[in-house]
Amino acid sequence: MKALMSLGALIGVAGLLLLGGMIFDVIPSTTVRLVEGYMPMQMLFELTCFVAGFAGLSYMMSVMGMPFPRFWQGIGFWAFILLYLKYRVYPPIPFSVRAMYGTVSLVAVFMWVSASEEDWKKFKQPIMNVLDAQTGLNRLLRYAYLVILPILIGGFSYNAMVPKSEEPIELRTVHPAPPASTKVHGKTYTLQTSQNPYRVNQEGKYDQEYTNANIVEQGMGRLMKPNANPWDDKNQGYLKYVREGGEIFFQNCHFCHGDNLNGRGLHAFAFNPIPANFTDPGTIAQLQETFIFWRVSKGGIGLPNEGFPWASVMPPWEQHLTVDEIWKVILFEYWHTGYYPRTWD
Template sequence: MTWLKLVEGYMPMQMITELAVCILFFSICNYLLKKAGIGVPKFWAGILVWCFVNLFYLKYRIYPPIPFSVRAIYGTVSACGIFMWVSGSQEEWLEFKRPIINVLDGNNFFTKSIRTVLLLLLPIGLGAFAYNSLLPSFEEPIELRTVHPAPPATTKVHGKTYVLQTAQQPYRIDTDGKYDPAYSNAHIVDQSMGRLMKDVNSAEDNPWDPNAKGYIKHVREGGEIFFQNCHFCHGDNLNGRGLWAFAFNPIPANFTDAGTIAQLQETFVFWRVAKGGIGLPGEGFPWASVMPPWEQHLTVDEIWKVIMFEYWHTGYYPRTWD
């Protein structure tokens, strides 16, 4: 269903809104059908809603595909929700159960046939399930990789030990050279890519202004380092879609995603960049990341500057706890 776009930046709310509209549409249809005396029985209504949400909407509407583990969670929760709906009152519960009871209690040819078919299908289905479960699989095993594993308390880079809880970005400074996160936060670019350089015309905001100094000057320096070293994988727009990105699995981190640098302390990113994939703890699957330990290629200052550029460019603020 690619003809109906999921609008970047609004996708989470769009998904919920679409689901709400669909459910509302079904309710209205059912209401009209009931008025016409041909309402859908609750039993089938429940099954239809579940199938629509899980077998159609989440499977085919949402792109890229949702991993099975998440769809399984959603399927279970929506099944519970439908149970709560159909058994919310005793009358509704009786209405929902009626077709089941009719089939189990009925003595006509039709109900007997259904019972017989079910009786045959049930063991066959269970057998098929058991067979499939035992069948040797050649699929790669499920991975439980922790994307952002807990960092160590301290990290040693170029001979100096940094306490990640308390270390500060040395270049997050105002025009007077004082550490000032509020100042730098006020001068990041707009988050939306289309408006990247909007209103960037003063020396305080424009990294390319010859008079730029302090924070914004260091952003420019960080940008130069980024485009010399990082953009091949992390991409021109820092969205993890660089030239080489699709040679790797997993592809490099998408910094524009709210789930990456936006929720990390700057010192965490410093540790990750300095130590690279190989420096990850076991839970982070160090063998599944090709990022080099950049401490072998960059100075400490360069690492700090490139991190600052990443925050500036994506429009995110590093996580703080004050």
């Protein structure tokens, strides 16, 4: 038990020092990075570590004869959660969401400190002590609170009332409902029944199994399969078209969607909404190829209102590319990210 608790305490102290150092720029703020795509899991893991750490710490301190009052434990833990959410998590969480998390964790802390009658007594004891002011210190504290509380609350309400120019929050639908069919370069494509004409095997037959077997490997780096190099001149079918799609991608699309298709291209920093990140499991991996075909052909200007067509700089690619080129680019995007397009069945 003791060993376990000391381990917890060790983790807690190390974590706190690391976090503090990163927030106050004592050590580089990139020492422990939040990894793209794994951020939520990483956050939960870190918080679990900290809870273990705090539990260990408080146990160690009470063993060493310096028990930490339950009252301050509760308040300290709550404050820690708030600060963690504000300064650790990136990209930043909007205030409204943080307020929700803060309320939930406040409730949780209350449940914890009031779990039993005895705990609750312990928790409220310091408050009662200050109210009763039996000792000199408590009397001093009571007067301090008397003065500080009104000033603080008055200050907060002033801050809340002063006119501010914060960015208005605008929520946009990322994958709006597609139309039933779309007309590109004079030909109508029904989204439910259309297929990528380049998703073919070496014999030139539509073959999902074959093409899915030749995409890049999932896992760090997402590298091509050793025997499936699109730059091999002997390629026929799928891999040949992947290369042609890649050439089009790197002449047109990478400026925004980036060299790794992660939405961090050369111009991406200037745009809002930011370009889509295809390596994110929430974008093309969730969609059918025909949906992408519609989005690519019609661009930002072709979005329904909930997709913010006025702000998106996504070109209607039918103005720049042929239908064949669009299909090839889509083929390349799935190849390079290692995702299978969703199908109707």
